[in-house]
Amino acid sequence: MLGVFDIVRPKSVADASAIVAAGGGEAVFYAGGTELLILMKDRLLEPAVLVDLKAVPGLDGIGLDPGGRTLRIGALARHRQIERSPIVRHHVPTLAALEARVANVRVRHAGTIGGNLCFAEPHSDPATLLLALEATFTLESEAGARDVAAADFFVGFLQTARQPDELMTSTAFPLPDSGTTVAYERFKTHERPSASVAVLLSVRDGTIAAARIAVGSVGDRPVRMPAAEAALRGTPPGPESFAAAAEIVRDGVEPTEDRFESTDYKRHLAGTLTRRALERAMADGESHGR
Numbered sequence: 001m002l003g004v005f006d007i008v009r010p011k012s013v014a015d016a017s018a019i020v021a022a023g024g025g026e027a028v029f030y031a032g033g034t035e036l037l038i039l040m041k042d043r044l045l046e047p048a049v050l051v052d053l054k055a056v057p058g059l060d061g062i063g064l065d066p067g068g069r070t071l072r073i074g075a076l077a078r079h080r081q082i083e084r085s086p087i088v089r090h091h092v093p094t095l096a097a098l099e100a101r102v103a104n105v106r107v108r109h110a111g112t113i114g115g116n117l118c119f120a121e122p123h124s125d126p127a128t129l130l131l132a133l134e135a136t137f138t139l140e141s142e143a144g145a146r147d148v149a150a151a152d153f154f155v156g157f158l159q160t161a162r163q164p165d166e167l168m169t170s171t172a173f174p175l176p177d178s179g180t181t182v183a184y185e186r187f188k189t190h191e192r193p194s195a196s197v198a199v200l201l202s203v204r205d206g207t208i209a210a211a212r213i214a215v216g217s218v219g220d221r222p223v224r225m226p227a228a229e230a231a232l233r234g235t236p237p238g239p240e241s242f243a244a245a246a247e248i249v250r251d252g253v254e255p256t257e258d259r260f261e262s263t264d265y266k267r268h269l270a271g272t273l274t275r276r277a278l279e280r281a282m283a284d285g286e287s288h289g290r
């Protein structure tokens, strides 16, 4: 059962941040509540004040930045909104498809992208893809605003580089160019993924010009796989190079123990999903005439 708490509804980012800063740990940001309220029901967290971010206008927009090469998603955008956004579907269909498979429709309808990222639960789907897309997260507080790269944001299990009074206002990433395909593969037998892999693949003149690989759900946070990316560069795409990259990922991940899968099994999944994601990216590139 929930304890006793107040809800305040600030009308600006500065006010929301100021309330949390003044709260001395007793006031926390509240978006969709899909993670927060579970912790509160289990009495793992007993904040005195919930600072409802849904009252702050303008934090749930989805659109291209001026110049049209960067997609920006407001932190209060709900999974369902992103899944259905015509802009996301057009420019990054892999993200729309990923969002359509997050949790269940009730969670997607209430849960926000900002809440997902700030909670830093290691089994986050969007975190893995946003890491591969080299997204940045905008954090704002009374002290000002800063952009933090996804690679620097996730620092451990449920831990981020965000200060308690910093509100995530948006995430943004450069749109992949026309020669780059994006793929995401995950394996799941229970509520959240057991392993997931996001890939960006650029092939020019029959050779891999660039590759990015991010692995999620396996360790305490999503990670890039630079050794596998380097091994792919300059090779012809195909079973041999994909198998070699998958092996590097399998050997390179640092799986954490949990009650669902063994660390060996997580390694196996990371390798297999890497190969599948590369194959899918390649097939999508070919179907678009690359």
Ligand SMILES: Cc1cc2nc3c(=O)[nH]c(=O)nc-3n(C[C@H](O)[C@H](O)[C@H](O)COP(=O)(O)OP(=O)(O)OC[C@H]3O[C@@H](n4cnc5c(N)ncnc54)[C@H](O)[C@@H]3O)c2cc1C
Binding pocket: 028, 029, 030, 031, 032, 033, 034, 035, 036, 037, 053, 075, 076, 101, 102, 103, 104, 107, 110, 111, 112, 113, 114, 115, 116, 117, 118, 119, 123, 124, 125, 126, 166, 167, 168, 169, 191, 192, 193
């Ligand atoms: C049953 C279930 C299944 C799920 N399955 C999946 C899945 O398959 N894949 C997946 O990726 N996720 C999954 N999730 C996680 C889900 O995506 C998140 O619960 C949701 O996105 C969290 O957003 P929220 O708005 O509800 O956050 P809240 O619960 O409101 O907040 C979560 C945390 O983030 C902080 N916070 C929220 N917004 C901000 C902000 N803008 N700035 C700073 N701090 C903020 C809060 O203070 C709190 O600490 C699942 C969750 C549930 C309950």
